[in-house]
Amino acid sequence: xxxxFLSWKANYDTLKERKGPFFTVSSVPIDPLYAPGHTVDIDYxxxxxxxxxxxxxxxxxxxxxxxxxxxxxxxxxFATATESNERYKYLLSQGQTxxxxxxxxxxxxxxxxxxxxxxxxxxxxxxxxxxxxxxxTLFQDIPLDKVSTSMTINAPASILWAMYIVxxxxxxxxxxxxTGTIQNDILKEYIAQKSWIFPPDPSMRLITDxxxxxxxxxxxxxxxxxxxxxIREAGSTALQELAFTLADGFAYVEAGIKxxxxxxxxxxxxxxxxxxxxDFFEEIAKLRAARxxxxxxxxGKYGAKNEKSLLxxxxxxxxxxxxxxxxxxxxxxRTAYQAMAAVLGGTQSLHTNSMDEVLALPSEKSVQIxxxxxxxxxxxxxxxxxxxxxxxxxxxxxxxxxxxxxxEEYFRRIDELGGVLGAIxxxxxxxxxxxxxxxxxxxxxxxxxxxxxxNGFVNEKKDDKMELLKIDPExxxxxxxxxxxxxxxxxxxxxxxxxxxxxxxxxxxDNLIPKIxxxxxxxxxxxxxxxxxxxxxxxxxxxxxx
Amino acid sequence: xxxxxxxxLVGKPGLDGHDxxxxxxxxxxxxxxxxxxxxxxxxTPEQLVEAAIQExxxxxxxxxxxxxxxxxxxxxxxxxxxxxxxxxxxxGGGTIPEEDIAELIEAGHVEALFTPGATTTExxxxxxxxxxxxx
Numbered sequence: 189x190x191x192x193f194l195s196w197k198a199n200y201d202t203l204k205e206r207k208g209p210f211f212t213v214s215s216v217p218i219d220p221l222y223a224p225g226h227t228v229d230i231d232y233x234x235x236x237x238x239x240x241x242x243x244x245x246x247x248x249x250x251x252x253x254x255x256x257x258x259x260x261x262x263x264x265x266f267a268t269a270t271e272s273n274e275r276y277k278y279l280l281s282q283g284q285t286x287x288x289x290x291x292x293x294x295x296x297x298x299x300x301x302x303x304x305x306x307x308x309x310x311x312x313x314x315x316x317x318x319x320x321x322x323x324x325t326l327f328q329d330i331p332l333d334k335v336s337t338s339m340t341i342n343a344p345a346s347i348l349w350a351m352y353i354v355x356x357x358x359x360x361x362x363x364x365x366x367t368g369t370i371q372n373d374i375l376k377e378y379i380a381q382k383s384w385i386f387p388p389d390p391s392m393r394l395i396t397d398x399x400x401x402x403x404x405x406x407x408x409x410x411x412x413x414x415x416x417x418x419i420r421e422a423g424s425t426a427l428q429e430l431a432f433t434l435a436d437g438f439a440y441v442e443a444g445i446k447x448x449x450x451x452x453x454x455x456x457x458x459x460x461x462x463x464x465x466x467d468f469f470e471e472i473a474k475l476r477a478a479r480x481x482x483x484x485x486x487x488g489k490y491g492a493k494n495e496k497s498l499l500x501x502x503x504x505x506x507x508x509x510x511x512x513x514x515x516x517x518x519x520x521x522r523t524a525y526q527a528m529a530a531v532l533g534g535t536q537s538l539h540t541n542s543m544d545e546v547l548a549l550p551s552e553k554s555v556q557i558x559x560x561x562x563x564x565x566x567x568x569x570x571x572x573x574x575x576x577x578x579x580x581x582x583x584x585x586x587x588x589x590x591x592x593x594x595x596e597e598y599f600r601r602i603d604e605l606g607g608v609l610g611a612i613x614x615x616x617x618x619x620x621x622x623x624x625x626x627x628x629x630x631x632x633x634x635x636x637x638x639x640x641x642x643n644g645f646v647n648e649k650k651d652d653k654m655e656l657l658k659i660d661p662e663x664x665x666x667x668x669x670x671x672x673x674x675x676x677x678x679x680x681x682x683x684x685x686x687x688x689x690x691x692x693x694x695x696x697x698d699n700l701i702p703k704i705x706x707x708x709x710x711x712x713x714x715x716x717x718x719x720x721x722x723x724x725x726x727x728x729x730x731x732x733x734x
Numbered sequence: 735x736x737x738x739x740x741x742x743l744v745g746k747p748g749l750d751g752h753d754x755x756x757x758x759x760x761x762x763x764x765x766x767x768x769x770x771x772x773x774x775x776x777x778t779p780e781q782l783v784e785a786a787i788q789e790x791x792x793x794x795x796x797x798x799x800x801x802x803x804x805x806x807x808x809x810x811x812x813x814x815x816x817x818x819x820x821x822x823x824x825x826g827g828g829t830i831p832e833e834d835i836a837e838l839i840e841a842g843h844v845e846a847l848f849t850p851g852a853t854t855t856e857x858x859x860x861x862x863x864x865x866x867x868x869x
Binding site: 294299308377423633642653659732734 | 750751753756757760761762764770772774775776800801802805830831832850853855
């Protein structure tokens with residue numbers, strides 16, 4: 189540090205400081221001032237590079253938002269395929285540029301709508317999809333060669349993806365024209381989101397089968413969206429989100445290589461999904477560091493030659509866990525700041541939460557405000573006029589470096605536990621996240637951390653009543669009736685034949701995707717396909733820690 | 735059985751995996767000196783009631799973020815009644831709209847509901863108050 193800085197610091201120390209503590213949303217302490225001494229080691233070529241150049245700290249494209257804005261992609265789906273289809277058409281007509289499908293819990297867990305475990309949950313938090321028939325309805329009159337579709341589905345991803353490919357086939361759209369993403373990230377399910385079905389080994393096989401099938405047949409598809417979002421929502425810090433997500437990413441790369449693929453055959457189709465929380469600079473630093481770490485490991489450790497294998501492309505969603513029930517309108521403001529952080533962090537696509545998502549699926553009005561938030565950001569604020577405008581900031585570069593160093597430290601600890609699967613078995617991630625979530629809650633209760641409307645600036649007067657979206661219980665009954673009718677009208681002998689074939693393939697080592705597609709084409713239901721695979725693969729059980 | 739500590743089953747029914755709230759509550763109750771059993775995920779109401787009876791708890795705390803609260807709470811209450819275990823209190827938390835809270839409480843399907851923003855201190859004192867008055 190220069191003498192100038194030291195004399196400033198001496199002066200600063202004599203001055204009054206308001207009551208802190210001064211820390212990020214992840215409880216990382218922040219200095220009052222960052223100066224050249226903090227970033228003395230930064231080498232522009234080595235650490236930043238121009239946008240679109242290694243190590244991609246400044247962005248994955250040379251032109252970033254000067255070329256094309258991020259994709260405004262609002263996650264939506266509720267009730268039945270028919271109602272969700274209408275919401276998608278509405279969103280597309282409002283200027284949204286990509287679709288993002290939310291499934292209900294029975295679909296996510298592999299149960300058909302008529303299964304006893306599905307009772308009360310059909311169509312509640314997303315759309316119910318039992319068979320190809322529902323998938324066809326979901327995308328009726330939406331040309332699948334024109335839109336890109338993201339599907340938030342993990343344990344049964346192979347089945348829903350197969351349904352999408354076959355639905356497109358029926359529209360006359362060949363698989364090689366399809367663009368979109370399946371989340372398909374089972375590791376973060378074991379770590380944080382907890383929507384698993386099968387044990388880790390067969391789950392990883394399904395994922396590498398998808399990598400292989402995609403390479404030859406659906407080359408423009410993002411086969412996985414390696415997700416930090418849920419890790420963060422479960423209560424992790426920004427650094428944990430970064431480190432655990434990238435560790436998962438490297439685990440998939442290693443699985444692909446082990447399955448006999450060349451790293452460059454599948455790495456270009458890996459994509460990521462991050463959270464954008466309220467701590468503005470911390471989030472930006474996290475996203476910049478993520479690109480740099482990924483590029484360095486892919487090149488240095490995994491020997492990727494294709495430049496596209498080095499690019500960490502990601503979707504961002506603002507932080508659902510930051511939203512408050514009281515004074516719900518304030519969530520619009522939180523979401524706007526979070527969205528700006530995501531854009532300054534160089535996201536490729538963005539979902540902005542609606543203010544009422546803290547209590548229910550969003551109403552149409554609140555979804556529109558959330559989408560308009562992105563449009564104001566894109567067209568009015570000017571943050572898109574230049575690329576990576578915060579590069580060179582002493583503060584942002586220091587935080588970015590700290591993120592990288594902290595992540596590398598976590599990678600070492602995960603390696604010591606036997607890699608990601610070993611660390612899952614040891615409950616390492618689960619305990620780290622639970623500890624961070626608990627600390628955060630304690631900080632709020634001690635008022636070390638102020639959340640407006642919760643433990644500060646609380647309104648005496650009750651909030652005005654907000655119109656929330658309600659799911660009619662009739663939705664479940666109608667879906668069950670539709671399913672029963674399907675089971676009566678299809679060729680059940682053919683369904684059984686395809687399911688028997690699938691079972692044999694699962695017991696062997698053939699790629700399962702073509703077999704799953706055969707069952708899907710015969711209108712076998714998701715639950716029937718899952719049941720066959722459970723017979724062969726078994727089910728996962730966790731030892732819960734708190 | 736002579737109980738010296740309040741015993742709580744923290745339960746996570748339904749198919750979703752949103753266990754952050756359940757775990758934070760479980761830990762806060764443990765830190766407040768209660769005996770806490772955490773059910774783990776994906777429990778049915780039947781499984782929760784069975785565990786509550788076996789573990790001889792004073793209270794079940796149930797976290798619901800799946801939107802299924804209008805079926806889950808009445809079902810647990812009903813099962814407690816069927817098993818003659820109505821002395822076990824039922825509280826809940828999660829993303830539950832205000833009008834649903836009013837309906838569930840008025841109908842006696844649950845003793846108390848806490849939504850995002852409730853503090854663990856609040857919940858701990860509610861439990862102490864209710865379990866004491868019960869004894």
